[in-house]
Amino acid sequence: MGRQGPVTSGGDIFRVVEHPLSPDAIAGDVDEPGAGGVVIFSGVVRNETGGRGVKFLEYEGHATMAEAKMREIGAEVRARWSGVRRIAMLHRLGRLEIGESSVLIAVSAAHRGEAFEACRYAIDTLKRTVPIWKKEYFEDGEVWVGLQGG
């Protein structure tokens, strides 16, 4: 992607990548002594859409803007939930197979309630604002998925 390295702010991470995502690694990214809970969301490639068998997916995006939008989401999370200690958001682009993770979000917070709420907010907002698209490949064709689908 021609990128220079991690996009971080205060230990938070917002990155678009083209390699497999690891829940274990992202848990380490938000590790912090003041955290009493860590919530991780992993969005994975499902094997069907509306009863149609999916073979694989391809994700395409505007990588630098996607990272900028994820950074904005991180700032909103910190403004809303003061107990949040660390945030990491990773989105993968390229071809993904069934069961692979396309997006990982990890939030550590002093208490679990804030970690759950912040993680939910982050993934829901990402789906609305981050410029990334997916193309579903079926046995008998392919289709770009927009807001209505998926």
Add this chain to the structure above:
Amino acid sequence: MRVRVRLFARYREATGQDGLDLDLPDGGTVETAWSAVVGRHPVLSQYRPFTLFAVGHDYVQADHTLRAGDELCLFPPVSGGN
């Protein structure tokens, strides 16, 4: 003034191009640019109601005034999923 337009996902595939350069009158808006793009790629006209616009890393409205050297992105709706 010169403006760079980038096309993504289904727009890139529909046109066979990931971008194009436009020469617009000074004071031209995103809507002006959209009309120019559709003039070259009529296949995109059907997507106007669903299209999102961004300049740099920020979403903008269709009446946003462009400046020379801007990079205007035309986006299909983003990925979604429940």
